Amino acid sequence: MAAGERDQGQEAVGSGGAGGGKRTLGLAEGARAVPRSMARGARMLGRGLRSAQKPFAAFSTFRRRSAVGAAPGTLMSYPEAPPPVIHAIGYDANRLEEFAIDDAEELRDLRTRFTTLWVNIDGVGRAEVVEKVGDIFGLHQLALEDVMNVHQRAKVEEYPTHLYVVARMARVNVDHLDTEQVSLFLGDGFVVTFQERPGDSFEPVRERLRGGRGRIRLAGADYLAYTLVDAVIDGYYPVLEDYGDWIESLETEVVERPREEIVGVIHDARRDVLALRHAIWPMREAVGVLYREPIDRISEDTRLYLRDAYDHTVQIIDLLENYRELASALLDVYLSSLSNRMNEVMKVLTIIATIFIPLTFIAGVYGMNFSPEASPWNMPELHWYWGYPVTLGVMLAVAVGLIFYFRRKRWL
DSSP states (O other), rough: OTTTTOOOGGGGGGTTTTTTTTOOOHHHHHHHSSSHHHHHHHHHHHHHHHHTTOOOOOOOOOOOOOTOOOTOOOOOOOSSSOOOOOEEEEEEOOEEEEEESSTHHHHHHHTTOSSSSEEEEEEOHHHHHHHHHHHHHHHOOOHHHHHHHHTTOSEEEEEOOOEEEEEEEEOOOSSSEEEEEEEEETTEEEEEEEESSSSOHHHOOOOOHHHHHHHTTTOOOOOHHHHHHHHHHHHHHHHHHHHHHHHHHHHHHHHHHHOTHHHHHHHHHHHHHHHHHHHHHHHHHHHHHHSSOOTEEEEEEEHHHOOOEEEEEEHHHHHHHHHHHHHHHHHHHHHHHHEEEEEHHHOOOHHHEEEEEEEHHHHHHTOOOOOTTOOOOOOOGOTTHHHHHHHHHHHHHHHHHHHHHHHHOOOO
């Protein structure tokens, strides 16, 4: 089976659907969708300009860590964290049931009722819940510690009874970029996912399970794990579209209307693109391990699909590199635009000053206090009948002549 033979339902995952699950995205695509991209870019630019007048805000994600010197595998609760929300989907080829779990102990019975069970937990602040889920599915204590310490980079760890995968999910909130840790456990007939908070990129996967589209309900838990990893990766595409439109709008703004506030917006764009790069770069290595290494829990068929997901990560990294270079170049463009604008202003002022130099000279000459009555050589023009109009005419002719000369030289 070739990697391009993805089931039709996979096209719905994230926003990277067409063409065998691959999607080519670039600035040219944003340019073709002018009304939508301009509107979204203008919104992000306006938000950035408003926030640029305030001090730069630090990233809002709270990085939990175990206490210094704590024993390996120590789980620490955080009383301020909301209670976890547990949702389970059990299915096989002919049936599917969904469950809202109030007590994690209910999962013990569900594990034996279905061929494949997917358990999703939103919220990792309560150690007793995380430990109970780990006890039911036999999850290693070290992996559970990494679940609660949400500063992990994307990685893959293999344990005797399960596989542990860490990924980072990206989305744009109202006022900032947010990257969230997603922990995934793959075992015999089950997949367990932990998220920091509600809201994710998995809804297309749930819809495919409910509709029974493609091979997702016919394949095993390893294929479900692949679809979830692929959904996280494809979730970067709409974020990249937003930032592509934002950078395009910034470029237009920098060239046409450079102003001081734009510098803060450029720094925000550079910081967010760098954060996305730090989130997706380890994902490439992790997905590469999944499809290259001989992991028993991943079948050869699923390994081919993982190769396609790896291709997506490479594509996203290439786009992020382009955006990072564009965002870095925007500051140079801003300085160049500012310099050009200053040059234009200085050119106009210089031309005005140059025109008035001979006029000032003429006015200065005839402003000297010499009496023509004392000597016939003392400014005899003062007694001319048409002296004043002639002087103004000469001054006007000099000014017009200089303007004509400047235009011939293309200085105007």
